[in-house]
Amino acid sequence: MSEQHVESRPLEYQSEQGRLNILGFWIFLAAELALFATLFATYAVLFGRTAGAPEPGELFEAKDTLIMTFLLLTSSFTCGIAIHEMRRGARNSLMTWLVITLILGFCFLGFEVNEFATYVQEGATLQSSAFWSGFFILAGTHGLHVTLGTVWMICLLIQLGQRGITKITSRKVFIIGLYWHFLDVVWIFIFTSVYLIGMVM
Amino acid sequence: MKLDEFFVTGEPLIYGGMVAIVLVTSAIIFILTYFKKWKWLWQEWLTTVDHKKIGIMYILSALAMLFRGGMDALMMRAQLAVPNWNFLNAQHYNEIFTTHGTVMIIFMAMPFLIGLMNIVVPLQIGARDFAFPFVNAISFWSFFFGAMLFNISFVIGGSPDAGWTSYTPLAGAAMSPGPGENFYLLGLQLAGIGTLATGINLMVTILKMRAPGMKMFQMPIFTWSSLITCFIIIFAFPILTIALALLTIDRIFGSQFFTLTGEGLPMMWANLFWMWGHPEVYIVILPAFGIFSEVISTFAHKRLFGYNAMVWSIIIIAGLSFLVWVHHFFTMGAGAFVNSVFSVSTMLIAVPTGVKIFNWLGTLYKSKIEFSTAMLWALAFVPSFVIGGVTGVMLGMASADYQFHNSYFLIAHFHYVLIAGTVFACFAGLTYWYPKMFGLKLNERLGKWAFWFFLIGFHVCFLPQYFIGWDGMPRRIFYIMPEWFTLNFISTIGAFGMGIGFAIFIYNVYYSYRYSPREETGDAWGGRTLEWATPTPVPPYNFATLPEVHQLDAFMEMKEKGETTFEEKKLQPIHMPNNSGKPFIMMLILFFASFALVFEWIPLAAIFLAGGFIMMIIRSFDYDEGYHISVAEIKRLERERRGLDHE
Numbered sequence: 001m002s003e004q005h006v007e008s009r010p011l012e013y014q015s016e017q018g019r020l021n022i023l024g025f026w027i028f029l030a031a032e033l034a035l036f037a038t039l040f041a042t043y044a045v046l047f048g049r050t051a052g053a054p055e056p057g058e059l060f061e062a063k064d065t066l067i068m069t070f071l072l073l074t075s076s077f078t079c080g081i082a083i084h085e086m087r088r089g090a091r092n093s094l095m096t097w098l099v100i101t102l103i104l105g106f107c108f109l110g111f112e113v114n115e116f117a118t119y120v121q122e123g124a125t126l127q128s129s130a131f132w133s134g135f136f137i138l139a140g141t142h143g144l145h146v147t148l149g150t151v152w153m154i155c156l157l158i159q160l161g162q163r164g165i166t167k168i169t170s171r172k173v174f175i176i177g178l179y180w181h182f183l184d185v186v187w188i189f190i191f192t193s194v195y196l197i198g199m200v201m
Numbered sequence: 202m203k204l205d206e207f208f209v210t211g212e213p214l215i216y217g218g219m220v221a222i223v224l225v226t227s228a229i230i231f232i233l234t235y236f237k238k239w240k241w242l243w244q245e246w247l248t249t250v251d252h253k254k255i256g257i258m259y260i261l262s263a264l265a266m267l268f269r270g271g272m273d274a275l276m277m278r279a280q281l282a283v284p285n286w287n288f289l290n291a292q293h294y295n296e297i298f299t300t301h302g303t304v305m306i307i308f309m310a311m312p313f314l315i316g317l318m319n320i321v322v323p324l325q326i327g328a329r330d331f332a333f334p335f336v337n338a339i340s341f342w343s344f345f346f347g348a349m350l351f352n353i354s355f356v357i358g359g360s361p362d363a364g365w366t367s368y369t370p371l372a373g374a375a376m377s378p379g380p381g382e383n384f385y386l387l388g389l390q391l392a393g394i395g396t397l398a399t400g401i402n403l404m405v406t407i408l409k410m411r412a413p414g415m416k417m418f419q420m421p422i423f424t425w426s427s428l429i430t431c432f433i434i435i436f437a438f439p440i441l442t443i444a445l446a447l448l449t450i451d452r453i454f455g456s457q458f459f460t461l462t463g464e465g466l467p468m469m470w471a472n473l474f475w476m477w478g479h480p481e482v483y484i485v486i487l488p489a490f491g492i493f494s495e496v497i498s499t500f501a502h503k504r505l506f507g508y509n510a511m512v513w514s515i516i517i518i519a520g521l522s523f524l525v526w527v528h529h530f531f532t533m534g535a536g537a538f539v540n541s542v543f544s545v546s547t548m549l550i551a552v553p554t555g556v557k558i559f560n561w562l563g564t565l566y567k568s569k570i571e572f573s574t575a576m577l578w579a580l581a582f583v584p585s586f587v588i589g590g591v592t593g594v595m596l597g598m599a600s601a602d603y604q605f606h607n608s609y610f611l612i613a614h615f616h617y618v619l620i621a622g623t624v625f626a627c628f629a630g631l632t633y634w635y636p637k638m639f640g641l642k643l644n645e646r647l648g649k650w651a652f653w654f655f656l657i658g659f660h661v662c663f664l665p666q667y668f669i670g671w672d673g674m675p676r677r678i679f680y681i682m683p684e685w686f687t688l689n690f691i692s693t694i695g696a697f698g699m700g701i702g703f704a705i706f707i708y709n710v711y712y713s714y715r716y717s718p719r720e721e722t723g724d725a726w727g728g729r730t731l732e733w734a735t736p737t738p739v740p741p742y743n744f745a746t747l748p749e750v751h752q753l754d755a756f757m758e759m760k761e762k763g764e765t766t767f768e769e770k771k772l773q774p775i776h777m778p779n780n781s782g783k784p785f786i787m788m789l790i791l792f793f794a795s796f797a798l799v800f801e802w803i804p805l806a807a808i809f810l811a812g813g814f815i816m817m818i819i820r821s822f823d824y825d826e827g828y829h830i831s832v833a834e835i836k837r838l839e840r841e842r843r844g845l846d847h848e
Contacts, residue, residue: 020332024405027435031397035439038476042447042458042469049464051457126456130465133456137447151814155821168824 010087012171025175029182036186039141040193043134048201051129056198059119065195068111069187072146075104076184083177091165094173098157101180105150112143135194142190145183152176209359212293214276219356248780250334251741252319255341257638259316260631262345266309267624267703269352273301275700278662282693284683294679295362296381300355302365307389308348310485310619313627315344315399318427318488321634322403324732325421327412327750329743332405334778335820340395340402342788347392350795354384358799361385364677366478367448369459369470374452380799386449387795391788393438393445400434403427412731415750418512421730422498422505425512426491429519430484436523437480444473453801468533475526483522485619487515489626490557493579496629497564499726500576504754506563507556514553514560521550531602540599547597554590558583573726574648578629581656582621589617592667607677610670616663628655628706636725640737641717643709651705658698665692721844729754734766736842742775742830745839767839774829781825787816 012018050056082097116136119125126136156172163169209215233239246254276297280289289297319337323330331337354360358380363372372382407428411420420428447458448470457463459470498505505511527535527543561583570576592614596605605611628651636642665688674685681689723736734756735743746768752758759765794809839845 020405020409023409024332024401027401027404031401031435031439034436035443038440038443038473042443042473045466045469046458046464049466051462051464126450126454127463128457129463130457130460133447133450133458133463133465137450137456137458151818152821155818159822163824172821 010170010174011165011167012174015167015171018167018171021171022175022178025178029178032182036138036141036189039134039138040189043138043194046130046134049130050132053128053132054119054122054124056131056135056194057201059122059124060195060199061115062195062199064111064115065191068108068115069191071104071108071111072184072187075101075108076181078104079177079180083174086165086170086173089165091160094165095157095160098153098160098173102150102153102157105146105153109143109146109150112139112146116140138194139190142183142186145186149176149179149183152179207357209356214289214293215356222356243782244780247785248338248782250338250778250780250784252323252331252334252337253638253739255337256316256319256321258341259312259319259344262348263309263313263316263627264707266304266312266348266352267627270301270304270309271700271703273297273304275696277301278693278696280679281681281689283690284681284686286680289679291679292362295364295677296355296360298677299361299364299385300351303351303361303385303389304348305619306365306481306485307392308344308351310623310627311396311481312344312348314430314485314488314623314630315396317492317627317630317634318403318423318430319399320638321732322424322427323406323410324637324735324739324743325424325730326407326410326415327731327744327747327755328406328410329747329775330778331402332410333402335781335784336398336402338781338784339787340399342784343395343398343791344392346788346792346795347388347390347395350391350792350799351384351388354381354388358384366474367470368474369448369451369467370461372448372470373460373467374455375460380801383449383452383799383801386445386452387799390442390445390449391791391795393442396434397438397442400431400438404431404435407431412744412747412750412755415755418509419750419753419755421753422494422508422511423488423491423730426487426494426515429515430487433480433484433487433519433522437477437484440473441477441481444470444477447473449798453798453803468530471530471533472526475529476523479526479529480519480522482619483518485623487518489622490515492626492630492633493561493582494564495730496575496579496633497561499633499728500571500573500579501564501568502571502727503564503568504729505560506566507560508753510556511560514556517553518550521546521553525550528597528599528602531599532606537599544597544599548594551590551594551597558587573632574643574645574652575629575633577649577652578625578632581652582625582629585621585625585656585659586618588664589614589621593618605670607675608670609666609674609676612676613663613666613670616666620659620663628652633726634732635713636720637723637732637735637737637739639714640720641713642720642725643713644717647705647709647712651702651709653702654705655699655702658695658700658702660695661698662692662695665689665695723843724756729757731755734759736767736839738842740835740838740842742777742835745775745835746771767843769836772832772835774831775835776827776829778827779825783816783820783823787813787820790816 007014012022078097079101082094082101085093085097116139119132124132126133153176156169156176159169159172208219233242246258249255276289277294280286280294361367361372361377361381361384363377363382363385367382367385370376407420407424447456450456451458451460451465457465459465459467461467494505494511525543525547527539528547531540531543592610596602596611596614632643632648669685669688669692672685672688674681720737724733726733731748731750734748744766746766748755748759748764748766790809790812794806794813797806797809
């Protein structure tokens with residue numbers, strides 16, 4: 001591929017390895033999709049099998065889950081702005097928006113930990129019934145992904161500070177952007193098919 | 202925990218196993234130390250990111266696993282040879298059939314094929330390496346340590362004993378306490394990480410790194426079958442990951458997914474397991490089809506007949522493989538409608554598979570067949586596999602399955618397809634690509650002896666099992682009734698025949714290393730695809746200059762035009778990745794984490810798991826950009842390996 005043709009593309013796509021890594025990550029996300037689809041299927045199959053533990057409708061709170069949704073969706077938006085700033089070559093702005101994304105992610109996790117702790121106090125634990133096993137593992141797997149994402153983002157912030165926006169760091173930031181948006185999409189499914197349906201039924 | 206709980210005690214066979222492990226390990230350590238090979242081992246092999254070396258390590262490990270799984274098989278056949286014999290007790294027998302199945306599918310068949318893909322696919326598509334060489338090394342070590350974790354179970358802690366399918370509730374904490382089942386869950390989980398990573402890695406490699414001009418429908422058929430296999434891996438392995446994780450959490454942390462209490466659903470395991478497990482069958486059979494196609498076309502000296510039909514039938518088989526999982530438990534009681542749907546989808550797979558059979562026959566038709574060892578394996582595959590396939594259709598009829606279910610008829614069926622398909626392909630592929638891997642051919646005479654022993658042994662072993670199945674002998678029993686004696690005894694003789702065939706094959710590796718002439722051309726068989734365009738031993742960068750591809754069988758075209766992959770005027774420095782010890786260390790740490798989790802030592806497991814994450818963070822900060830091989834160095838390597846120095 002000629003260099004002129006490559007120059008017209010965004011920085012993260014300019015190197016061969018950048019293009020390979022980004023495609024590889026898309027395929028990894030396909031595998032993640034299969035992983036979450038399996039968890040959703042398990043949850044759906046076990047729905048209502050609460051064995052005397054509290055019903056989801058008794059515990060799910062519209063207010064908290066709406067706040068969590070708001071936090072995560074906003075963080076996806078700020079992450080998008082970060083990528084936009086990266087394309088402009090503005091390192092400080094990129095890092096600021098990433099830090100904002102990170103803070104929103106931490107707030108989301110804080111709410112989730114609090115939510116889980118409340119449920120456990122109310123007698124709905126991982127062990128109490130098949131339904132709650134399904135719930136904690138589905139929501140927990142998403143939460144674990146968010147946690148990993150935050151650690152990853154911190155690593156990238158340090159690298160951006162050390163090296164600035166290069167072909168390699170821009171590739172890494174772009175990829176974590178994909179990851180972060182993916183987690184948002186999964187959350188929308190959790191919000192609708194777990195919380196909304198759980199509150200209604 | 203007391204020492205006699207930690208180690209398995211009380212079984213003379215296992216004491217023998219322990220002694221063997223200690224002896225072999227000491228011998229290896231002694232030899233490495235005596236010949237001062239530790240540094241060589243670390244620098245050339247343990248830290249390598251070269252796809253060819255990783256492939257060789259995959260195949261060596263898979264051969265070791267074939268030996269282990271084969272020993273399990275022989276012990277089972279010995280126990281079943283004579284009625285009311287006490288060679289193995291019931292518990293030991295359960296453990297052995299569990300490990301036999303798991304080892305053969307997860308730690309033998311798949312790694313063997315992935316090893317061949319590792320070596321061959323980049324060469325076939327004219328690529329210099331995998332898309333992600335570092336990840337490739339991680340994949341290998343995750344498989345290797347997963348296999349090690351599973352294999353030490355028989356001396357430490359005790360083997361799993363719930364069958365390779367690990368059906369719940371039998372495999373749950375209540376009915377299978379102790380570490381055995383945890384070894385199964387965590388061994389597979391650890392190896393599964395690597396398989397998924399390989400799937401992504403190979404897919405990107407095939408999609409993005411083909412030689413200039415090579416279109417999708419000009420890819421060699423083995424590459425096509427690898428690509429579709431990757432597709433199956435990417436969508437099937439996450440299901441296994443979840444299934445294993447859920448059962449692990451059930452067993453160690455007391456959740457209720459598959460339990461009989463708390464409204465858990467034990468049958469959900471069967472569904473999850475086979476939603477992965479049936480596609481898995483095609484993960485180990487599609488690459489085998491690819492190998493046979495390459496071998497048949499090379500030794501029939503003819504272009505593959507119906508290439509497009511071949512590719513499309515692979516794609517259709519892959520799609521259908523996800524839609525048939527319920528046929529593994531028709532008798533579960535899902536109802537007539539569900540069973541009918543899965544019965545029809547199952548039998549549909551016979552159609553594209555039949556198309557492929559005709560493609561192979563069409564390739565052979567009016568061709569000049571060269572009966573080399575690799576070709577013999579491929580030729581023997583066709584009728585043997587058809588027997589397995591036809592009995593598969595019989596099993597696919599839900600109503601008839603109520604009769605065949607869990608009988609030896611089923612055992613005979615899947616051994617016919619998996620051995621005639623996958624194991625023959627492993628032998629065919631290894632024999633065929635051996636000169637590319639090691640620069641010498643395996644001895645043909647010994648190869649044929651191995652082939653005939655194995656082939657005859659195979660039919661003598663498994664053909665009677667169809668009839669024992671009809672006689673009503675169920676699977677997973679360790680005592681046979683007197684009226685099943687004759688056929689079982691014949692079957693056992695056949696099993697030992699296969700063992701002899703395998704032993705000759707291994708001896709052949711040693712014999713050929715000592716006595717076979719070295720390959721000089723690189724094109725050992727008059728090959729048709731690009732891997733034969735490289736010199737042997739293949740240089741680290743594979744292709745000094747990348748070939749231009751215009752058609753299927755790209756190397757045939759190059760030979761006609763007199764082109765090579767060494768156009769001195771076009772040489773440029775080649776970028777190469779550096780070796781790295783990180784994949785090995787990372788997976789070693791995760792091995793310890795899994796081992797701690799097997800024994801449910803949670804704090805220790807957490808510490809090692811944190812260690813694994815720290816390794817990932819270290820990798821994230823690793824900006825190793827590799828190095829370049831200079832034009833002068835390329836010239837020197839190519840001239841030496843192509844024997845051009847004498848000009």
